[in-house]
Amino acid sequence: MSSPLSRRDLLQTLSIGTVGVAVGVAGAVGVHTVGHAVAAPTEADIGFCTDMTMHHLQALAMCQRVLGRPTGDLVQAAASEVLQTQAIEVGTMRAWLADWGQSTDVPERAMGWMGMNDGAGMPAAMMPGLASEADMRALATAEGWEQGRLWLTLMRAHHVGGVDMANAAVSMADAEKVRRLASVQARVQTYEIEQYDVLLSQDYADA
Numbered sequence: 001m002s003s004p005l006s007r008r009d010l011l012q013t014l015s016i017g018t019v020g021v022a023v024g025v026a027g028a029v030g031v032h033t034v035g036h037a038v039a040a041p042t043e044a045d046i047g048f049c050t051d052m053t054m055h056h057l058q059a060l061a062m063c064q065r066v067l068g069r070p071t072g073d074l075v076q077a078a079a080s081e082v083l084q085t086q087a088i089e090v091g092t093m094r095a096w097l098a099d100w101g102q103s104t105d106v107p108e109r110a111m112g113w114m115g116m117n118d119g120a121g122m123p124a125a126m127m128p129g130l131a132s133e134a135d136m137r138a139l140a141t142a143e144g145w146e147q148g149r150l151w152l153t154l155m156r157a158h159h160v161g162g163v164d165m166a167n168a169a170v171s172m173a174d175a176e177k178v179r180r181l182a183s184v185q186a187r188v189q190t191y192e193i194e195q196y197d198v199l200l201s202q203d204y205a206d207a
Helices: 007-029 043-066 073-099 133-141 144-172 176-201
Strands: none
Touching: 043 073, 043 133, 043 144, 043 176, 073 144, 073 176, 133 144, 144 176
């Protein structure tokens, strides 16, 4: 069994993670080109990119609520990593949707592409992992270490939902670039969940 990571080790891991992940995403999905012929996407390709974009947008909003606040360096590093990485992915998925002639608007229903409720899906706001409006208000008004702990707790749940969706896309999407991106997302977010668990059990444990 490995020994617990020190504060210094965690901060270094979280701080350098963004660069490695951003490079990994770019390498995994390839270079985006506009105006070139692309294969017709399937419902799973479109649905995943649409739903994961919405999922990511809430993660970006969660990060914006804590960055620059006195939550501690470890949460600041973690939030910065999520903000930069998922902003890149949102741009990538929206570019693909635009190339396919699909809407980039926030959907009203989600996860029908996964066969949920016989293809009818669910209200998009109920996607697994999404924080409630009350959670988002609480995150915005919390202070100090309490805000950092709440961010870790909410983002952990958010990532669990994201990993489940990404794993579904790996097996269901038709476009190779979509499957590659989903695979990267599943691996990265699983790793980040592990880091959040360490922080929640150590520096940000309940007093």
